């Protein structure tokens with residue numbers, strides 16, 4: 001039996017053999033659960049189920065648990081942090097306003113940064129300026145990023161969840177929701193113990209791909225529906241044994257040559273890429289590289305591989321991309337060792353254990369955030385976070401270049417609460433990359449500091465809805481705003 005059939009039949013087999021009352025009750029409402037012969041253990045019961053333990057999911061779960069909500073956080077991997085840990089993605093993109101004067105993403109994000117700094121795992125964003133080695137020498141839209149150590153971030157997330165009383169379940173893949181009318185009554189997971197179910201009063205989808213919302217029947221679009229494309233994927237890697245002073249000395253004299261021609265960036269080490277290309281030792285779809293100095297002096301984060309047309313919701317497509325990512329990493333390591341002064345002894349510390357997915361499904365609500373609102377610097381009344389991240393859509397045209405990079409015109413823009421509310425599923429909130437936004441708007445708010453703030457807002461809204469006995473749709477926004485401000489989120493003066 002192939003994987004797809006196994007999952008389909010596992011779902012179909014689940015309910016009839018299940019003794020659990022929740023599953024028997026829900027099987028009638030869910031045709032996929034009829035005729036079951038395999039047990040699904042009803043192992044867990046919680047008030048709030050958060051699916052996906054990336055930056056958004058962690059912040060959602062911690063925010064809710066700190067308000068006394070019995071919260072469970074489930075992730076398919078073996079640690080929390082999503083792209084920032086398993087994916088080796090970093091640094092945290094900017095949390096400052098567009099002038100680089102004020103830290104505007106605070107709350108749990110700031111607490112995480114402070115905890116990282118306390119264990120030597122990050123450099124405070126106030127100390128990091130754009131146009132330096134910490135920003136791949138990019139000089140716009142990258143002021144005050146936060147370099148961090150992914151291993152220490154895992155531990156910080158562990159502590160945060162433990163202290164807040166979040167029940168965390170690793171290595172557990174969400175398969176399907178158990179629907180009760182238009183609400184989610186629980187979910188089935190494939191865990192190391194088998195098929196297990198968790199009953200929940202409310203659910204947050206923090207899977208990045210919007211998998212819970214999609215399987216619960218909420219409307220979704222894949223990438224940019226105008227051209228049915230998604231941003232390219234990138235397999236991140238980290239390297240060390242770099243002679244950082246020599247590498248910096250190699251790059252800095254070339255800074256005046258950095259340019260963008262017909263959408264193609266000629267930035268860091270473009271002169272070395274040209275040499276490798278001339279020697280027939282470069283076949284990557286880019287003319288320069290993105291390397292970011294990390295917390296330790298000799299460690300650098302490399303964001304250079306580029307794989308087009310990756311669909312993380314398609315197992316075979318994703319599998320092919322994983323191999324192509326590793327091939328590109330080897331080619332890049334050869335390039336750094338052979339062509340780049342200071343990198344002769346570079347060691348590959350590791351590649352991400354998951355492919356770096358910039359874009360997949362966008363779940364839609366009644367309101368879909370248009371990119372124009374960000375460009376215009378709109379700050380709606382129901383703003384849950386302020387941000388100034390640029391609109392950064394990599395190579396959306398499918399070629400080596402293209403894409404859209406647009407610094408915003410005002411100091412900041414506000415993201416409204418409405419982006420967290422999917423259409424048609426009453427007790428589900430969205431958090432992180434999958435929120436209700438158009439493709440270009442998502443290109444701005446997909447980065448980790450906004451993802452954490454979206455998670456904090458979703459977890460707080462879920463908690464308040466449960467405590468007040470209302471739905472996220474009917475929650476009083478004034479109540480939510482006051483709770484976010486009390487928890488040190490910055491929502492303006």
Ligand SMILES: Cc1cc2nc3c(=O)[nH]c(=O)nc-3n(C[C@H](O)[C@H](O)[C@H](O)COP(=O)(O)OP(=O)(O)OC[C@H]3O[C@@H](n4cnc5c(N)ncnc54)[C@H](O)[C@@H]3O)c2cc1C
Pocket residue numbers: 051052053054055056057074075076077081082083084089090091092093094172173174175206207208209211233234235303355356357358431432433434446447448449451
């Ligand atoms: C190539 C690339 C470069 C980037 N560069 C930066 C950068 O420099 N700075 C920055 O701040 N941001 C950057 N980002 C963006 C950022 O990393 C992500 O958009 C952000 O992590 C989104 O957070 P999230 O919590 O929504 O999703 P994720 O971080 O993707 O976390 C989702 C979690 O859900 C889990 N999950 C998914 N499906 C299931 C399931 N069915 N069952 C159980 N668990 C599931 C996943 O395992 C994962 O742990 C980059 C992203 C990419 C891909």
